[in-house]
Amino acid sequence: MDLWYGANGPATRTARTSRAAAAFLAVGALLLTSGSAALPAAEPGESGIVCTTSSSATFSLTTAGGYVGIPDGNTVFMWSYSLAGGGFQLPGPVLCVTEGDTVTITLQNTLPEPVSLMLPGVTGMTANGSLAQPVYTDGRLTSLVPAAPTGGTVTYQFTATDPGSYLYQSGTDPAKQVQMGLYGALVVRPADHADWAYGTEASRFNPDAEYLALLSEVDPDLHAAVERGAAYDVTKLHPRYWMINGRSFPDTIAPNYSAWLPNQPYGSLIHIRPKDPVANPYPALVRYVNVGDRIHPFHPHGNHGRTIGRDAHPLVADVDQSFENFLADVGPGQTWDVTYDWTDVEQWNPDTNPIPVPLPQDQNLVYKDDATWYGGSPYLGVTDSLPVGVTSYNECGEYYQMWHSHALNEAANFEAGFGGMMTLERIDPPGGCP
Amino acid sequence: MCLRIRAALTALALAVGALTVASASAAADPISHPTTSALSAAAALPASPCTLSGTVRTCELWARSGTLPLPAGSTPASVPVWGYAASATGPAEVPGPLLLATVGETVRVVVHNLLTVPTSLLLPEQNLPPDTTGAAPGEDVTYEFVAARPGTFTYEAGLTAGGPRQVAMGLAGALVVGPATPGTGYGTPETGYDDEAVVVLQGIDPAFNAAPATFEMSKYRPRFWLINGRAFPDTGAVATGAGRRLLLRFVNVGLEDHAMSLVGIHQTVVAADGNPLAHAYTVLSENIAAGSTVDTIVAVPAGLAPGTRLALYDAGRHLDNAGHVTDGVTDFGGMLTFLTVGP
Numbered sequence: 001m002d003l004w005y006g007a008n009g010p011a012t013r014t015a016r017t018s019r020a021a022a023a024f025l026a027v028g029a030l031l032l033t034s035g036s037a038a039l040p041a042a043e044p045g046e047s048g049i050v051c052t053t054s055s056s057a058t059f060s061l062t063t064a065g066g067y068v069g070i071p072d073g074n075t076v077f078m079w080s081y082s083l084a085g086g087g088f089q090l091p092g093p094v095l096c097v098t099e100g101d102t103v104t105i106t107l108q109n110t111l112p113e114p115v116s117l118m119l120p121g122v123t124g125m126t127a128n129g130s131l132a133q134p135v136y137t138d139g140r141l142t143s144l145v146p147a148a149p150t151g152g153t154v155t156y157q158f159t160a161t162d163p164g165s166y167l168y169q170s171g172t173d174p175a176k177q178v179q180m181g182l183y184g185a186l187v188v189r190p191a192d193h194a195d196w197a198y199g200t201e202a203s204r205f206n207p208d209a210e211y212l213a214l215l216s217e218v219d220p221d222l223h224a225a226v227e228r229g230a231a232y233d234v235t236k237l238h239p240r241y242w243m244i245n246g247r248s249f250p251d252t253i254a255p256n257y258s259a260w261l262p263n264q265p266y267g268s269l270i271h272i273r274p275k276d277p278v279a280n281p282y283p284a285l286v287r288y289v290n291v292g293d294r295i296h297p298f299h300p301h302g303n304h305g306r307t308i309g310r311d312a313h314p315l316v317a318d319v320d321q322s323f324e325n326f327l328a329d330v331g332p333g334q335t336w337d338v339t340y341d342w343t344d345v346e347q348w349n350p351d352t353n354p355i356p357v358p359l360p361q362d363q364n365l366v367y368k369d370d371a372t373w374y375g376g377s378p379y380l381g382v383t384d385s386l387p388v389g390v391t392s393y394n395e396c397g398e399y400y401q402m403w404h405s406h407a408l409n410e411a412a413n414f415e416a417g418f419g420g421m422m423t424l425e426r427i428d429p430p431g432g433c434p
Numbered sequence: 435m436c437l438r439i440r441a442a443l444t445a446l447a448l449a450v451g452a453l454t455v456a457s458a459s460a461a462a463d464p465i466s467h468p469t470t471s472a473l474s475a476a477a478a479l480p481a482s483p484c485t486l487s488g489t490v491r492t493c494e495l496w497a498r499s500g501t502l503p504l505p506a507g508s509t510p511a512s513v514p515v516w517g518y519a520a521s522a523t524g525p526a527e528v529p530g531p532l533l534l535a536t537v538g539e540t541v542r543v544v545v546h547n548l549l550t551v552p553t554s555l556l557l558p559e560q561n562l563p564p565d566t567t568g569a570a571p572g573e574d575v576t577y578e579f580v581a582a583r584p585g586t587f588t589y590e591a592g593l594t595a596g597g598p599r600q601v602a603m604g605l606a607g608a609l610v611v612g613p614a615t616p617g618t619g620y621g622t623p624e625t626g627y628d629d630e631a632v633v634v635l636q637g638i639d640p641a642f643n644a645a646p647a648t649f650e651m652s653k654y655r656p657r658f659w660l661i662n663g664r665a666f667p668d669t670g671a672v673a674t675g676a677g678r679r680l681l682l683r684f685v686n687v688g689l690e691d692h693a694m695s696l697v698g699i700h701q702t703v704v705a706a707d708g709n710p711l712a713h714a715y716t717v718l719s720e721n722i723a724a725g726s727t728v729d730t731i732v733a734v735p736a737g738l739a740p741g742t743r744l745a746l747y748d749a750g751r752h753l754d755n756a757g758h759v760t761d762g763v764t765d766f767g768g769m770l771t772f773l774t775v776g777p
Contacts, residue, residue: 113763120697121718123735132698134743134772141667141766144697144745171697173763175751234764235657235757293750295691295721311700311718319713331693333719333749 046255047269049212049287051096051187052083057160059095060084062108063115063182066263070241070248072413076220077227078181079111081168088263090246091214091291092168092184097160099191099199105156109148115182116147117156118171120333121312122186125158132156144171160188163198164312165287165335167214175234175293180226181246183291185214185335188312197285197337198314202322205339209272209284215296215330215405215421216243220414237293242410242420244268249404249411249422270403270425273432274380275341280430283339290330296410296421298328302401303425305338327406342427350379362387373400373424381429396433401425476776477631477672477680479610482534483520490542491535491581495519495555497591497605498548500526502638504658505668505767508755513643513658515604516549516591528663529634529687530589530607537584537611543577545569551647553600554592557609558725559585559708568594584613584620585708586632586683586727599646602639602654606687608632608727611708619681619729620710624702627681627731629674635722635769636660636688637752654689659752659768666753669771672746676775677736682746683729686722692769695719695749699773701730719749734775742775 044050052059066088067075081092084106097103109115118132119125125132127146135143147170148154170182190199197203217239225232244252245266253269254261272284286305290296306324308316311334315321330336348355359378367374367390375394376384382397394400404411404422413419484493495518502515517526535541547553547569554568560579569575587609591600610632619625637656642649661669674680682701684694695718702716707726714731722728747753748769755767 118697120695121700123698123700125698131739131742134745140760142763175753175764178751231759231762232764233757233759234751234754295693310715313700313716315715321713321715329721331691331719331721331749332751333693333695334717334721 044256047211047267047271048208048256049187049210050094050256050266052093053096056104057097057101058104058106059093060106060108061092061117063111064088065111066090068246068264069251069261070413071251071419072416074220074241074414076218076241077223078218079115079177079226080181081107081117081184084108089265090181090263091216091266092182094185094187094212094266095168096187096189098189098194099160099163101160101188103158103160106153107148107156108153109150112150114143114147114149114172115177116143116145116154116171117168118145119156119158119166119168119186121164121166121335122158123161125156127154127156129155129157142172144174147172162312163188163190163196164309164314165289165337166312167289167291167333167335169291175237176222176226176232178291179217179219179222179237179293181216183214183216185212185287185289187287195282198309198316200314200317202316202320203308203314203337204282205285206272206280206282209270211268211270211284211286212245212266212289213268213286213298213423214243214245214266214289215292215298216246217241217292217294217410218243240414242405242412244421244423248413249419252423268423270340270423271428272340272342272425273428274344274430276430283341286338286340288328288330288334288336288338290332290334293332295329295331295407297406298330298403298421299326299406300328300338300340300401300403300425301326303340303342305340307336307338309337311335340425342425344380348379350377350382355379368418380427397429398433399427401427476629476678477674479534479630479632480532482532484534484541486539489539491539492542492544493533494521494544494546495530496522496524496546496548497553497600498526500528502528502604502663503668504638505665505755507758508658508665509758510640513638513640515638515643516600516646517604518545518607522546526604527607528604528660529636529685530605532607532632533589533609535581535609535611537581537613539581541579541581543589544574545577546574547571549600551596551600552594553605554594554597555589556592556597557587557589559587565592566594568592581611583708584611585705585710586610586619586685586729587708588685588687588725588727590687596647599642599649599651601687602689603643603646604636604638606634606636608634608683608685608687610683619683620705622710624714625681625704625710625729625731626679628678629672630681630683631672632662632683632685633672633694633746634660634662635684635686635692635694635748636663637690640756656688656690656752657756659748661769661771665755666767666770671743671772671774673774673776674732674734675777676734676738676740678734680732680734680773681729682732683727684722685727686724689724691721691723691750692752693719693721693749695747696732696773697745697747699732699734699744701732703728703730705729732773734773738775740775740777743772744775746771746773
């Protein structure tokens with residue numbers, strides 16, 4: 001069984017904890033690899049972006065094949081970038097660096113064909129010391145940037161000049177290799193403000209509520225062809241599975257590093273508290289990254305978001321071009337940085353400010369598969385009884401909103417809903433859950 | 435150790451533009467008609483058949499059938515198309531010839547119908563009522579409008595009963611209206627440029643093109659993806675230079691959206707559907723919706739070495755020619771080209 005994180009060499013992994021109270025995971029042991037392995041600096045939180053950092057901004061990646069699980073019981077063979085010495089993971093590690101860093105990524109390729117690592121949003125990237133340029137073999141284009149042959153290595157390097165969110169992916173046979181899973185995200189933080197998205201205070205966010213939502217599609221038939229060494233016809237692409245951070249709903253809301261998802265370390269549960277000018281003044285930040293081949297119209301149902309930047313360019317610099325809406329229309333190859341607040345406008349309270357209309361009766365509510373995240377009461381922070389036989393995952397009367405691709409065929413696992421490119425926003429009462 | 439063989443390609447001194455579609459010659463260069471004398475290697479608009487007399491700009495188009503060559507090794511090697519020719523005896527061009535005018539001119543477009551079905555013309559961004567009748571086979575129809583604003587626009591077969599199928603067969607192209615003073619897209623410093631290129635996006639479904647009248651359109655699925663009528667490796671490079679500003683006029687007359695991205699350089703969106711933005715924004719990848727135009731400015735850094743190539747491609751990965759494979763690897767094809775940094 002593939003295991004996760006022996007952090008190796010200069011790379012360590014730190015995570016943004018979403019809530020101090022829920023920081024610890026009851027999950028498996030950390031493996032120490034041979035040599036000078038370093039333990040991660042902090043336990044990853046249940047939710048929130050999981051950063052892989054390095055004091056020298058140096059990362060060693062290796063390609064690997066492995067299996068991911070889908071909630072319908074299927075497993076799919078995939079390729080991905082993993083940390084050298086670590087186990088297979090999908091997507092590749094989230095590389096987090098600081099503005100001004102000279103970033104070095106060494107890619108070792110163990111797959112049976114050449115693989116490269118391309119960062120389209122980065123300028124001036126070199127490969128083995130020379131500007132990364134398209135590669136021609138016998139007069140034919142074979143890679144958009146230099147690739148590592150089977151068993152070989154390429155070292156990529158660049159200066160992280162612009163804060164923001166970036167994607168990385170293979171530039172070799174991309175229609176196949178990116179579909180197979182060779183993708184990941186890079187985050188560049190501003191030099192002096194780790195809790196700003198860009199170099200302006202208008203991009204400040206709550207560092208305990210920072211999330212990655214990396215969007216992708218999976219065609220299991222094409223992956224099976226690769227698994228069996230059969231021919232791969234890109235024109236037959238027909239995705240059936242849809243993912244956020246390499247998982248399909250409801251695995252998307254499982255904790256980071258869940259034991260039953262050993263090859264899919266990153267969840268995408270958005271876990272916040274109501275906005276408060278004193279206790280919780282800054283918004284959550286979601287970094288959408290689309291490594292897929294089509295627009296994913298991502299809908300944060302019940303909570304509009306403010307787009308503050310795209311492709312590592314702020315929309316909140318000299319002129320405020322940010323905009324609020326209910327949909328992030330994230331296209332292929334794009335990254336969108338979107339902030340979210342949830343404000344308790346009505347302040348409903350069963351004693352002091354009750355909801356002034358009759359509440360729906362239990363028999364008029366529907367519980368899919370006799371399970372729910374509803375706590376039995378529409379009041380934030382209050383739980384109440386539920387029909388006999390209904391299982392509730394609600395803890396203390398928190399709210400849940402379904403966030404999902406509004407191309408609803410993508411909110412399914414092989415056409416069976418709910419599933420796919422879907423997650424939850426969880427809004428705790430102001431004091432959090434005990 | 436990764437082998438790198440640099441292809442001995444000379445930077446093509448061409449304006450990315452309309453093609454002369456010859457039924458025989460698959461290796462014909464895309465037309466190069468640079469309009470700037472200072473840097474003949476720089477990308478510029480292709481030639482336009484429109485002529486000016488006084489304040490009237492007359493453009494004549496002949497809607498006719500023709501053949502579009504596909505990259506060497508493709509199956510089929512070419513497809514039947516319908517395209518607009520720039521002269522009575524010229525071949526069908528896909529996309530159609532560039533219609534080029536200056537703001538304020540009265541533009542008169544005459545469509546000569548050499549097809550066997552009625553055809554009309556649609557200029558969606560101009561102030562014209564839609565024409566659902568058009569010209570009968572062998573007849574002409576004339577459209578006249580004032581080019582009221584500068585910008586990048588579309589023209590395509592209009593809304594006769596067969597109109598949508600005619601567009602899918604190749605009857606579409608770009609209309610560019612320049613501002614009074616050349617050198618900007620919209621008369622503003624933000625839209626100033628040194629080099630410019632029209633980038634027309636289309637798809638071709640050979641099965642449809644073989645039987646356009648009867649094909650079941652719900653099964654329409656392009657297998658070839660074109661930039662200015664060519665699929666990679668036959669796409670024309672976009673020549674620019676270090677320290678120069680390049681205006682890319684994206685024109686999507688296909689039936690699908692295309693997110694156009696660059697590698698290693700970003701683009702500033704300055705206009706959409708010929709409407710200049712009050713505040714431009716910069717991105718790497720921008721969606722060009724079917725039927726729409728987007729203008730972006732690429733500011734090429736001063737320090738880039740001559741010969742540097744920067745990919746411009748469909749981020750949705752329409753990067754193949756009907757899935758053609760060599761030695762088990764899908765060949766690069768489709769909607770891909772390169773910005774080339776000249777000397």
